Amino acid sequence: MTEVVLTAERITKTFTGVTALNDVSFDIHAGEVHALMGENGAGKSTLMKVLSGVYHPNAGAIHHRGELVNFTSPRDARDRGILLVHQELSLSPELSVAENVYLGAWPTNRFGVLKKKELHEKTQAALDSLGCNFGPDVRVGTLSIAKQQMVEIARVQAFNANVVIFDEPTASLTESEKEQLFIAIRRLRERGVGIVYISHKMDEIFEITDRITVLRDGELQGTVNTRDVDMAQITRMMIGRDLDQFFHRAQGAAGRDVLEVRHLEKEGLFSDINFKVRAGEVLGLYGLIGAGRSEVAETIFGVRQPDSGQVIFDGEEVDFASPKDAIEKGMALVPESRKEQGLILGMGGRVNITLPHLNLFSKMGISDTKKELEVFNYYREQLEIKTTGPEQPLSDLSGGNQQKFVLAKWLCADPKLIILDEPTRGIDVGSKSSIHKIIAGLAEKGLAVIVISSEMPEVIGVSNRILAMANGRLVGEFSGDDMTEENLINAVSEVPLESASQPSPDDKTKIHELKRTAP
Amino acid sequence: MSKTISSAGFQGVSVQPKPLRRTFMLLAEQHIWVFLGLSLLLFSLASPYFLTLNNMSNLLTQAAFIGLLAIGMTLVMINGEIDLSVGATLALACALAVGLQSSIGVWPAIFVALCSGAVMGLINGTLLALSGMHSFIITLGALIGIRGIVFIYTGESALMVEDFSYTEIVEVYLGPVSLTALIFLGFAAFFQWMLTCTKHGREAFAVGDNAKSAHEAGIRVKRHKVINFVLCGTLAAIAGVLLSMRLGTAEPNAGKIWELWAIIAVVLGGTRLQGGWGSVWKTVGGVLTLAVLRNGLSLLNTPNYIELMVMGAVLVLALVIDKVLGFGHSK
Ligand SMILES: Nc1ncnc2c1ncn2[C@@H]1O[C@H](COP(=O)(O)OP(=O)(O)OP(=O)(O)O)[C@@H](O)[C@H]1O
Ligand SMILES: [Mg+2]
Numbered sequence: 001m002t003e004v005v006l007t008a009e010r011i012t013k014t015f016t017g018v019t020a021l022n023d024v025s026f027d028i029h030a031g032e033v034h035a036l037m038g039e040n041g042a043g044k045s046t047l048m049k050v051l052s053g054v055y056h057p058n059a060g061a062i063h064h065r066g067e068l069v070n071f072t073s074p075r076d077a078r079d080r081g082i083l084l085v086h087q088e089l090s091l092s093p094e095l096s097v098a099e100n101v102y103l104g105a106w107p108t109n110r111f112g113v114l115k116k117k118e119l120h121e122k123t124q125a126a127l128d129s130l131g132c133n134f135g136p137d138v139r140v141g142t143l144s145i146a147k148q149q150m151v152e153i154a155r156v157q158a159f160n161a162n163v164v165i166f167d168e169p170t171a172s173l174t175e176s177e178k179e180q181l182f183i184a185i186r187r188l189r190e191r192g193v194g195i196v197y198i199s200h201k202m203d204e205i206f207e208i209t210d211r212i213t214v215l216r217d218g219e220l221q222g223t224v225n226t227r228d229v230d231m232a233q234i235t236r237m238m239i240g241r242d243l244d245q246f247f248h249r250a251q252g253a254a255g256r257d258v259l260e261v262r263h264l265e266k267e268g269l270f271s272d273i274n275f276k277v278r279a280g281e282v283l284g285l286y287g288l289i290g291a292g293r294s295e296v297a298e299t300i301f302g303v304r305q306p307d308s309g310q311v312i313f314d315g316e317e318v319d320f321a322s323p324k325d326a327i328e329k330g331m332a333l334v335p336e337s338r339k340e341q342g343l344i345l346g347m348g349g350r351v352n353i354t355l356p357h358l359n360l361f362s363k364m365g366i367s368d369t370k371k372e373l374e375v376f377n378y379y380r381e382q383l384e385i386k387t388t389g390p391e392q393p394l395s396d397l398s399g400g401n402q403q404k405f406v407l408a409k410w411l412c413a414d415p416k417l418i419i420l421d422e423p424t425r426g427i428d429v430g431s432k433s434s435i436h437k438i439i440a441g442l443a444e445k446g447l448a449v450i451v452i453s454s455e456m457p458e459v460i461g462v463s464n465r466i467l468a469m470a471n472g473r474l475v476g477e478f479s480g481d482d483m484t485e486e487n488l489i490n491a492v493s494e495v496p497l498e499s500a501s502q503p504s505p506d507d508k509t510k511i512h513e514l515k516r517t518a519p
Numbered sequence: 520m521s522k523t524i525s526s527a528g529f530q531g532v533s534v535q536p537k538p539l540r541r542t543f544m545l546l547a548e549q550h551i552w553v554f555l556g557l558s559l560l561l562f563s564l565a566s567p568y569f570l571t572l573n574n575m576s577n578l579l580t581q582a583a584f585i586g587l588l589a590i591g592m593t594l595v596m597i598n599g600e601i602d603l604s605v606g607a608t609l610a611l612a613c614a615l616a617v618g619l620q621s622s623i624g625v626w627p628a629i630f631v632a633l634c635s636g637a638v639m640g641l642i643n644g645t646l647l648a649l650s651g652m653h654s655f656i657i658t659l660g661a662l663i664g665i666r667g668i669v670f671i672y673t674g675e676s677a678l679m680v681e682d683f684s685y686t687e688i689v690e691v692y693l694g695p696v697s698l699t700a701l702i703f704l705g706f707a708a709f710f711q712w713m714l715t716c717t718k719h720g721r722e723a724f725a726v727g728d729n730a731k732s733a734h735e736a737g738i739r740v741k742r743h744k745v746i747n748f749v750l751c752g753t754l755a756a757i758a759g760v761l762l763s764m765r766l767g768t769a770e771p772n773a774g775k776i777w778e779l780w781a782i783i784a785v786v787l788g789g790t791r792l793q794g795g796w797g798s799v800w801k802t803v804g805g806v807l808t809l810a811v812l813r814n815g816l817s818l819l820n821t822p823n824y825i826e827l828m829v830m831g832a833v834l835v836l837a838l839v840i841d842k843v844l845g846f847g848h849s850k
Binding site for chain 2: 054073074075078090091092093094095099103104105106108111112113114116
């Protein structure tokens with residue numbers, strides 16, 4: 001009989017005007033990985049914040065190891081060994097790793113002087129047990145996202161946690177970093193820690209979790225054993241219907257060349273990049289995270305300057321000094337890291353969507369609110385955005401719904417070429433499919449579209465043509481029936497040795513794994 | 520851009536800066552000392568009276584007053600707050616120390632003066648904690664209010680000490696270094712140690728860097744900020760008392776716009792305006808640089824407005840360097 005560490009009984013949580021959780025019960029066993037799934041805004045993060053003391057529920061009870069508990073702050077929860085690894089990382093970048101790990105519980109003497117040596121040693125021990133290759137004295141701001149996550153996990157060790165909650169931990173990790181994380185999670189599970197794992201990536205859920213609980217609109221849909229169900233069943237629980245057609249591909253005929261790239265090169269990032277995109281077509285750019293795809297896109301868009309090569313856009317050679325020039329010429333780039341991409345979180349969706357294109361939405365400097373509202377309503381419906389209205393501050397929205405606003409913001413610009421970098425990251429399955437539909441719609445309207453994605457089914461599903469990229473080079477082009485998972489994997493794993501940059505050993509093993517498991 | 524660099528690191532792309540660049544980065548990070556060195560060099564070439572023991576000793580003593588304000592300001596600014604009332608607090612302490620000594624005696628008067636600084640800091644901090652308004656607004660109000668009290672107390676004219684032995688208290692020298700300067704440097708060393716080695720000091724960075732995660736980790740953010748405002752007010756009062764000893768008088772306008780000089784010194788020293796990063800040592804560098812510039816320019820008989828323009832230019836330059844190099848810090 002497995003031991004139950006944490007139970008939530010009939011939790012209800014409302015925010016002004018919104019019921020985020022309604023009568024939800026949930027339990028976590030020691031030594032299990034428990035998935036929490038649901039659409040964007042279903043209440044996953046809210047439930048976890050209730051369990052970890054960030055929010056106080058309006059009704060319901062929490063039992064920890066059989067005792068009724070009443071958390072008034074995250075510290076109370078932490079003192080009982082319940083830790084939340086946030087959807088948005090919450091470390092202090094200027095402090096050292098050790099200081100972050102033990103934040104709020106630094107060892108001191110009677111006079112408040114830090115015992116630095118003890119802090120260092122304890123942290124070193126925690127890092128060692130996780131197999132981290134950085135020391136306790138490094139400043140956290142200099143670490144990659146993945147390593148920062150390891151710092152959060154080191155807290156688990158430090159506070160001897162018995163419940164750990166991961167809220168979309170892999171959203172910005174590369175494959176090899178994800179593997180590292182999974183190794184860490186499995187270790188915790190073996191030690192009898194109860195783990196909650198939130199993610200929109202089905203393959204991860206089926207790889208690592210033991211049970212799945214599904215929420216929809218703040219209501220509990222049920223808890224099942226992972227091995228008893230398949231993807232379709234889970235999807236149905238999440239969205240309440242079957243997903244009709246998962247992918248939508250643009251159907252129109254391709255027109256004139258909109259973008260041509262010749263011999264584009266940037267030392268250390270990519271070299272000899274040649275390709276064309278035509279109006280009315282969706283070009284997929286596939287590769288593992290770190291292959292240099294985003295860097296190529298950013299270079300075309302003027303974020304960085306190439307060392308050599310030409311970019312021909314709409315018939316003329318261009319050399320954008322900044323993204324602003326590119327936007328003026330009719331290019332748009334929806335960047336990969338959307339968190340930092342200029343949403344004004346204190347303001348509502350209407351303002352946020354139209355902000356970069358006020359000239360389209362204003363007459364003589366006065367904004368045309370009616371037109372703005374039309375656009376807002378259009379995207380709210382198309383992208384199934386959960387918000388109470390055009391003026392609700394975006395800070396009140398769930399992570400995925402905030403991201404949808406970034407997409408909407410760029411989609412409504414009406415460009416000639418749009419580059420979408422990982423457009424569905426952090427977005428639930430249902431809305432993924434509507435985003436794919438929108439992408440196809442854009443191409444059918446005559447835009448040239450480039451979709452960068454590391455999700456193979458997604459690239460294959462939405463693209464008319466796919467370029468494969470690995471280690472800074474284009475390594476293959478596929479169209480029609482050649483667009484198969486097998487071809488893509490073979491392409492990205494057959495990398496010439498004299499490539500622009502060496503793959504890290506981790507990436508190499510991953511590629512071998514991919515080869516082995518390819519159908 | 521730190522993000523792109525770190526993600527490139529994972530692809531195995533080399534991101535090790537070249538040695539030349541590393542030296543450059545190091546110089547940039549320590550730019551305040553470079554500034555200080557250059558301005559020392561410049562003025563010693565320009566004026567024969569500049570690099571004399573007497574002038575240097577004087578310069579250090581002059582720097583001490585704004586220096587004490589700047590130390591407190593550094594603490595508050597690392598928290599991501601600001602205290603505009605330090606100049607007025609200095610004037611209040613100065614007035615109380617001079618005005619009360621005939622009735623209650625010298626040492627009790629000094630004690631009351633120091634307490635007044637602590638109390639002003641406590642009021643600022645408490646208002647901040649309770650109202651949730653920005654410290655800029657609160658301490659701007661405090662600046663006006665405290666200055667008003669000073670004018671009422673002094674009757675709008677300078678107070679004089681009756682017994683001039685009061686001014687001799689600080690006439691103690693260690694070689695060429697005055698007691699006032701020693702007190703300043705002593706506090707600088709103490710607070711630098713506090714920032715790097717004590718719980719409260721390290722928490723200051725955590726609070727300024729990411730108040731939310733600090734709060735969630737159980738740090739009492741509001742209480743922490745109140746303590747720093749009290750420290751800042753107390754340091755201002757110490758500067759006020761020292762000033763009254765040096766001058767033997769208490770002007771109602773004492774320390775006017777000194778809060779701005781203090782802020783400039785702190786920013787020159789590289790403390791981040793949004794909080795989360797800063798160092799008292801570098802603030803000392805900023806204080807000394809400012810003092811050298813002011814002293815040097817006045818030795819050259821530069822008109823006051825030129826002096827102000829040079830100071831303004833230096834500040835802008837410091838901010839530009841800070842922005843361009845980013846110091847490899849995030850945000
Ligand atoms: N602070 C808040 N104020 C008002 N409403 C909020 C607040 N936090 C969350 N909500 C609302 O509660 C609902 C649930 O949000 P939650 O963040 O739990 O979703 P989620 O399941 O984590 O979604 P995602 O997959 O997008 O992260 C949303 O409708 C959101 O708008
Ligand atoms: Mg969430």
